Amino acid sequence: MNDSSHIREENLELYALGALPEAEAAAVKAHVAGCGECAAKLAEALGNVAVLALAAEQEKPAASVKEKLFARIAAERGATMAVTQPVGGREAVREEKRPRDRWWNWVLVPATVVLAIFCAELYRENRTLTVEVRDARRVAAEFEKERLHVMGLVNALSARDTETIRLASTKDGIPGSDAVVRYNKRLGKVLYTAELPALPPEKVYQMWLVPTNGAPISAGTFTAVGPKRAEPWEAEVPANSEPKAFAVTVEPAGGMPKPTGKIILLGGG
């Protein structure tokens, strides 16, 4: 991430976009906190990124939002004024210049205070409930999305036309390692599990679809650690490409557009 001592501009932009994973973001945050030069560049990156907001379809909020905002401010002011009203000292001296207190002021002022506090409480409670209902709906929607995703996986795995291809270790591979690929041409989906040893952090395994013609196509990277995980990795098969074989190589972290490492697992074809 750093060259000699500063954060690279592209990483500051990724940080400003919120696109860095947690650990990398924490490293950038810590560096920027103590580096004026990078903090200035981050300010610039945040400005560049903020412009993306304007790519959204422009809409006006309902007029009621502004009304509610100012009602909230008025309620806050009202409560503050009502609470501070009966204070003595200078305020009390000023009171003498006003018309003489009526008897009902003694009832109205405390009643106003109680009413203001009651309204503020009701408003707060209403907001809390609204937020809770919205959160519950969102959680339910997420569960539904996850359920559909799992159903999709189950369907792809159990479909009659899903082929199972076992990948075996090559002469350059790791003895005892293997992988199982399930390929469904109709759904254009590839699911795979693998049993491979852990790699150093700067390396990843990369699955390749080897088409009849043309260069291998990446089916994603993974950092398998045996035993096999229950949930398979997924990849989509690009249209018009029919894999005849599947292969796994070891590549630098992040993966490569074309295989650069030796094939350690191979199957199919």
Added chain:
Amino acid sequence: MKPEGKLDTRETDWSLLERVTRKDEAALSELYDRYSGLVYSEVKRILRDSGAAEEILQDLFYQVWRTSERFDASRGSFAGWVLVAARNRAISKLRKKGDKAEELENNKVDLKANLETSTLQSLLVQKVRAVMGSLPEGQREAVEFAYFEGMTHTEIAEKTGQPLGTIKTRIRMAMETLKKVLG
């Protein structure tokens, strides 16, 4: 509630904020009128929920009212801050990362563009949309996944099935194009 007070339409954001610090509702009203459309559109695009977008919009300007003394020129552009803060809140809500909103709101935001009038805003909106429309699909998609869906580059790589390096390059190239055109 109709805020009172005479407005100078040429007032800068910072001058208005100074008045907000003195609890001038007319100044807050002017700031709201200037930026509520941009903020609302941004948050609604992220959350796809007008109710939630309205809530964030109201909370954000209520925070400006309550803590306006914390805003000064050292924070960079107010328009930039308000867009960054709104996005962070929306993404936090979307992804339930409560701490993420705090992370970037406290930074200075140097937004080069002046967005203090609706005409300037409209011109920049057209420009940004034109640039986004002209980007290769992969670049536009990568930037939009990051900005509007709050996805990390790793998540984008997984979602699109592209290597991580490709995603980083696409984001960088898209941002370069945006900066060149807008710069």
